[in-house]
Amino acid sequence: MDLGKIDALRGIREDGDALVIGAMTTHSAVASDPLVAQHAALIGKAVATVADAQVRNRGTFGGALAHADPAGDVGAPALALGAQFVIAGQGGSTRTVDASEFFVDLFETAIAEDELLTEVRIPKHTGWGAHYEKFVRIAQQWSIVAVAASVRSEGGNIAEARVALTNMGSTPIRATSVEQALQGQPATEDAIRAAVAAVAEGTNPPTDLNGDAGYRKHLAEVLTRRAVLTAATG
Ligand SMILES: Cc1cc2nc3c(=O)[nH]c(=O)nc-3n(C[C@H](O)[C@H](O)[C@H](O)COP(=O)(O)OP(=O)(O)OC[C@H]3O[C@@H](n4cnc5c(N)ncnc54)[C@H](O)[C@@H]3O)c2cc1C
Structure with missing residues (x-):
């Protein structure tokens, strides 16, 4: 070699x-x-x-x-x-x-x-805020669910957002409808909560000993809110 x-x-x-x-x-x-x-x-x-x-x-x-x-x-x-x-x-x-x-x-x-x-x-996403919100039951384990978020902010508003989900289907999933819903929103918890509410729609997460599909869908919504808020506000 x-x-x-x-x-x-x-x-x-x-x-x-x-x-x-x-x-x-x-x-x-x-x-x-x-x-x-x-x-x-x-x-x-x-x-x-x-x-x-x-x-x-x-x-x-x-x-x-x-x-x-x-x-x-x-x-x-x-x-x-x-x-x-x-x-x-x-x-x-x-x-x-x-x-x-x-x-x-x-x-x-x-x-x-x-x-x-x-x-x-x-x-390059220079100057974009970023956060990866990973939920595990035991430290240093594989994700039960995780959310990757990157946000470009302008004057306290979300100008652009990139969001993708880990372990919500057989492949990573890009949450494009949530990205669109976030665009132009103020970077506040209430606005982000409303924009990401439907993040789990159309996903097909697994059911295993860590949780069933419904639990993961709920997690995805909570983790997306946290990931986007942190990415947007640092
Ligand atoms: C105990 C443990 C815990 C882990 N926890 C996590 C975790 O929490 N999160 C996480 O994301 N990952 C986790 N991993 C996986 C870890 O991130 C490794 O990166 C992953 O196992 C791949 O290892 P590797 O790079 O040595 O690739 P390998 O094991 O050598 O390869 C993995 C597969 O990809 C193929 N492959 C490798 N390189 C290439 C290439 N360049 N082109 C084409 N095919 C290729 C190989 O043929 C093989 O099929 C964990 C792994 C272990 C052992």
């Missing part, structure tokens, strides 16, 4: 309007990176909640996305920020897949068996 090629899959760099995260960059490197904090704060905050320090020091950003566990914490923020996935095929060909088409189903992505995810391009 050419170690130079493996090194090329690690690291974080700027490329114009995008932040580029190599697939083999560890969670801990992503969580502590100043460029991530500046241009894609939502990614850094979500990745910081992954498991414990040992897992974050070994697990990779690209590996977690390729694994596509619906309870994983990297998919929803990548979806919310409109990430693009660069996938290499045999013979050096590459293709780029939008986040909206990357997550196909439970543990299934657009990466084919003979392909490799090489890097993830995140459009």
Whole structure:
């Protein structure tokens, strides 16, 4: 194996309007990176909640996305920020897949068996507030439900919002109707509560020992309110 090629899959760099995260960059490197904090704060905050320090020091950003566990914490923020996935095929060909088409189903992505995810391009969201609200029963566990929110504020109002849900279906879910409902709203608890009330509509969360689908739908509403309020007001 050419170690130079493996090194090329690690690291974080700027490329114009995008932040580029190599697939083999560890969670801990992503969580502590100043460029991530500046241009894609939502990614850094979500990745910081992954498991414990040992897992974050070994697990990779690209590996977690390729694994596509619906309870994983990297998919929803990548979806919310409109990430693009660069996938290499045999013979050096590459293709780029939008986040909206990357997550196909439970543990299934657009990466084919003979392909490799090489890097993830995140459009810069410089100056946007961000928060990842994760609900767990036991510390450092996978999300029962979590919500990724990034907000651009203007004069106390929400100018734009990006919201996506973790573990509310077989893939991460972008809450586009909530994003639209939030646009132009004052960043107050009451306004946000009303705008996010229908966030669980159309979702299909699992039922397991941690809670049933109805419980998760209720959680999604509460966590979205908290995530958006924190992202909007810091
Ligand atoms: C105890 C424990 C707790 C965890 N808790 C959480 C949590 O709370 N939240 C969370 O989000 N995650 C959690 N994880 C998962 C963790 O985030 C790892 O990132 C994830 O397991 C992937 O590990 P990895 O990067 O070593 O990839 P691997 O385990 O090596 O790979 C995972 C899968 O993706 C494929 N793959 C890997 N890299 C690529 C690539 N570049 N291109 C194409 N396919 C690829 C592999 O073939 C494999 O099928 C946890 C893991 C453990 C062990």
